[in-house]
Amino acid sequence: MNIALIGFGVVGQGFVEALHKKSMQLQDEHSFSAQVVAVTTRSRGALYHPDGLDLQALLETGGGPLADYPDTDGLQRDLSTMQIITESNAHVIVELAYSNLETGQPAIDHVKAAFNASKHVVLANKGPVALAFAELNALAAEKGVQFLYEATVMAGTPSLQLAQQAMRGTTIFSVRGILNGTTNYILTRMEAGMPYAAALAESQEKGYAEADPTADVDGWDAAGKVLILAGALFGKTLTFDDMDVQGIAHLMPEDIETAAAAGERYKLIAEATPDGGSVKPVRLPVSNPLAGVGGATNAITLSTDLMGDVTLIGAGAGKLETGFAILSDILLIHDRTK
């Protein structure tokens, strides 16, 4: 299987590292082998070799200029991203480039171009799934190609594979989760007695929160994941305007203490149902499996007809963890197309 990476930041490097480490195991256990034939970046150059790039040499560029990748016979450095999507011998386009959550561009155009070239797409990038799910899903179906995006919710923790594969046959009534690690870390620290501002500063020191933490603490990052889950699980097109989105910045230490005294715990809960979605702080009894999820960990609870509640807890971010999500989607494509 030939793979092209659009973007080569932390997640792209995590994926290449996972693939490189695991290539023998994947060959032995799943008869799976893959080449990365192309990498493109916005400002650090591009590489294309129809026989595959050297993964070790690629990792050694370390997120620096791709000019550092050694010259070999047949290597091309001058193709544009669109040329690589449409003209390369890649079977799978992995879209990892930055895209903003307002327009979803340029990723949406990349995904459409890939589908129109009959290529499968794997996304780590929330924009296209959050903003253009129905259109992209329909186009993928029309072209008979796969459209997978496990990395967009809980990194490699298989939240979508659980809902879309393992729980097939159940009817899912709702999905509720802790889908933003930064806010969960802050709430966990506040419960240990730290004021909001200090907990936020600590989460920035640890690299969980961005310098501008608005998207996390005001709930918008989690809301983007609600859009994805609504589309993926319920075929429901939501926009940010359709949702009640609240963050955690208004929570006071007294609120946390009052909840604790009542045997409850505040969590920023993202919810999608067939009727809509929301993100807001919710007081959960400590016996709720989501209440026990501490630190930067993520979790999701599916409420179903045949199985009641099923909860999955795991990493929600991380280089190898998100890289694994890409690998996992590519293995699904391998299964479905062999």
Place this chain on the structure above:
Amino acid sequence: MNIALIGFGVVGQGFVEALHKKSMQLQDEHSFSAQVVAVTTRSRGALYHPDGLDLQALLETGGGPLADYPDTDGLQRDLSTMQIITESNAHVIVELAYSNLETGQPAIDHVKAAFNASKHVVLANKGPVALAFAELNALAAEKGVQFLYEATVMAGTPSLQLAQQAMRGTTIFSVRGILNGTTNYILTRMEAGMPYAAALAESQEKGYAEADPTADVDGWDAAGKVLILAGALFGKTLTFDDMDVQGIAHLMPEDIETAAAAGERYKLIAEATPDGGSVKPVRLPVSNPLAGVGGATNAITLSTDLMGDVTLIGAGAGKLETGFAILSDILLIHDRTK
């Protein structure tokens, strides 16, 4: 797809109920349709119709004599279980009959006969997987048929599908879990201040514990699941004699209190690694996701290289829940053979 059920107790009825409820949804969403062509029981008769039995009429026998199922053209009532396994037009044999955990019989013979007749097997019955995993797995591979047993660990909560499908590509170092609902219920009640004997009596009243609770409270039920996980995830053949198996009957209210005072909680933890397995009460910090699992719920944590720890929490028993496990395995066979 034609299905034969060996055994028609609670789980068999749960499966037929799930299939009956979901047949339209399965057809629409997964292009899946199935007939139950045969049902055999030890003492309540047998039914075989190559065109499929009527599911509603089957459910109306309610676990009573199959003689109550109405006569129709082409219905045969006189086939033995072995005849149904080898001579019917079933593609999948679902083995649900009682088998003891010492010999695994008669289920092991049923499974072998099915494989030799080139039929797939789905098991709800722990015996064959716990006691003859390597042999049965090799025979299934040789015959090119599927051998699935999701129901044997955590009912329909997709513990095996998580480990064997969704986490493919990771290396799993260990699996630890709460795999016996009865003991977890008792420990949860003891933590609320109830003495062991009273908590056991309450769990019997609620139908979680058997009249003879030995297999649960002494850890043997969980140990059977460790044998299955060791075989399924690590290709490791264990026997009960290889394992340190302890139950919860020796835990005193003081032990529980001492743990609580230290911010910890006793759980009966079943563990399998590539090197072996064990079942024993372990004091977990309350921040561990397994510590938050209360009542009769089950849970499993996979420790992996790429993804760290991933935890799945859900029902570990129940009529529809175990019926769903069978359905889920049959959907996997549908995927893999279409």
